Amino acid sequence: MQMPISLVATESLPSWQDILSQCVEDPAELLNQLQLSPVLLPAAQAACKLFPLRVPQPFLSRIEPGNLQDPLLQQILPLGAELETVSGFSQDPLGEKAANPVPGLIHKYKGRVLLVLTGACAINCRYCFRRHFPYQDNRLGPEQWEQILKYIRADNTIHEVIFSGGDPLATPDSRFFRLLDALETIPHLKRLRIHSRLPIMIPQRITDAFCQRLADSRFDVVMVIHANHANELDTEVAAALQLLRHHQITLLNQAVLLKGVNDSLDALVKLSERVFEFGVLPYYLFTLDRVAGAAHFEVPERDAQQLLGQLQATLPGYLVPRLAKEIAGAPSKTLLHSIREP
Ligand SMILES: *Cc1c(COP(=O)(O)O)cnc(C)c1O
Ligand code: SF4
Numbered sequence: 001m002q003m004p005i006s007l008v009a010t011e012s013l014p015s016w017q018d019i020l021s022q023c024v025e026d027p028a029e030l031l032n033q034l035q036l037s038p039v040l041l042p043a044a045q046a047a048c049k050l051f052p053l054r055v056p057q058p059f060l061s062r063i064e065p066g067n068l069q070d071p072l073l074q075q076i077l078p079l080g081a082e083l084e085t086v087s088g089f090s091q092d093p094l095g096e097k098a099a100n101p102v103p104g105l106i107h108k109y110k111g112r113v114l115l116v117l118t119g120a121c122a123i124n125c126r127y128c129f130r131r132h133f134p135y136q137d138n139r140l141g142p143e144q145w146e147q148i149l150k151y152i153r154a155d156n157t158i159h160e161v162i163f164s165g166g167d168p169l170a171t172p173d174s175r176f177f178r179l180l181d182a183l184e185t186i187p188h189l190k191r192l193r194i195h196s197r198l199p200i201m202i203p204q205r206i207t208d209a210f211c212q213r214l215a216d217s218r219f220d221v222v223m224v225i226h227a228n229h230a231n232e233l234d235t236e237v238a239a240a241l242q243l244l245r246h247h248q249i250t251l252l253n254q255a256v257l258l259k260g261v262n263d264s265l266d267a268l269v270k271l272s273e274r275v276f277e278f279g280v281l282p283y284y285l286f287t288l289d290r291v292a293g294a295a296h297f298e299v300p301e302r303d304a305q306q307l308l309g310q311l312q313a314t315l316p317g318y319l320v321p322r323l324a325k326e327i328a329g330a331p332s333k334t335l336l337h338s339i340r341e342p
Helices: 005-011 016-021 025-035 039-050 142-153 173-184 210-214 235-248 263-278 302-310
Strands: 105-111 112-116 159-163 193-197 219-224 250-256 283-286 322-325
Touching: 025 039, 025 142, 105 250, 112 142, 112 302, 142 173, 159 173, 210 235, 235 250, 250 263, 263 283, 263 302
Parallel strands: 112 159, 159 193, 193 219, 219 250, 250 283, 283 322
Antiparallel strands: 105 112
16 A cells, blocks of 8 residues: 655655754844844845855754854854954955866865865855855856866876865765766875764765775775864764664864864863764864954964963873964965974
8 A cells, every 4th residue: 555645754854954954044034943032134235245155954953042152053153343444354364266276176286276166055154264255156066067177087186176165065066976986087096084073073974985986996985074062973974874884984074263262171071082083083173264354253372382282281182183274375274383382
């Protein structure tokens, strides 16, 4: 006997695309869902005009209702402070426009190129250094894609392609796989790296079919996830990461040091321990890129270096991320050393 349609529908789980298309984008809805005061609304609406609100339901569900200090809420709540002009904070702090030889491709460092696969993200992180990046000029149509392949083919010092964005996993599998197929025909490429917040934001994105394609690739595949706080990693995220690990994908975490989110020894220790429990090694802890609208997130560099000293004195070496910052024009990320208090 056939099952009634309605029964099937209620039993099947929403796809990652459904979840992605149902992100909360209205600040009033956000405040309402999280039982926060409507007093916050006018500033939130003003900040959204500069950079829209966007947060997926799985991430929202990890935020404690009514707690304005929640470290996950801090990352997504639009604030009036974003409208302030602060000297030293600019539109393109990393000089990415200058390192953009072909639209959609950023070649800053030797041996690896970064591709902006899409401007879309599952979440809009208020501190994001790409909040002013001209994504419209970096949409990858078939023509741009041909140019990118030509650029990579012509330079046999390139061994690694980094899928970035936006969030490269906001791209549907069909397109993602087509791009991968094309790259696999270039003999000097060895590694594929994927920088994505989606395994955290919408863990349903990590499907069997997706993992299987990566496992079948001739490339060594590295995925760099982006968790800033231990509370971001729940059991659904654990399942997604376990699936990736099961398919021999190397997992690393990068975080940004953010005031009010993770700028304490306790928060950083918990983050490193939690990602490791989930099969992920800490990679980078970045100081904030000085992008206009994000000044209120900045942790002074000296404080960051002291925190690193405390981390080193607390955790085994493999759980201590590299504290780094990005300096426009430098040949790599710039590592910051630790400072020990007397
Ligand atoms: C950060 C970054 C990379 C990767 O740097 P790694 O030190 O290899 O992690 C590559 N290209 C660009 C443009 C970057 O910003
Ligand atoms: S690019 Fe990364 S950090 Fe920036 S908004 Fe998207 S997910 Fe957040």
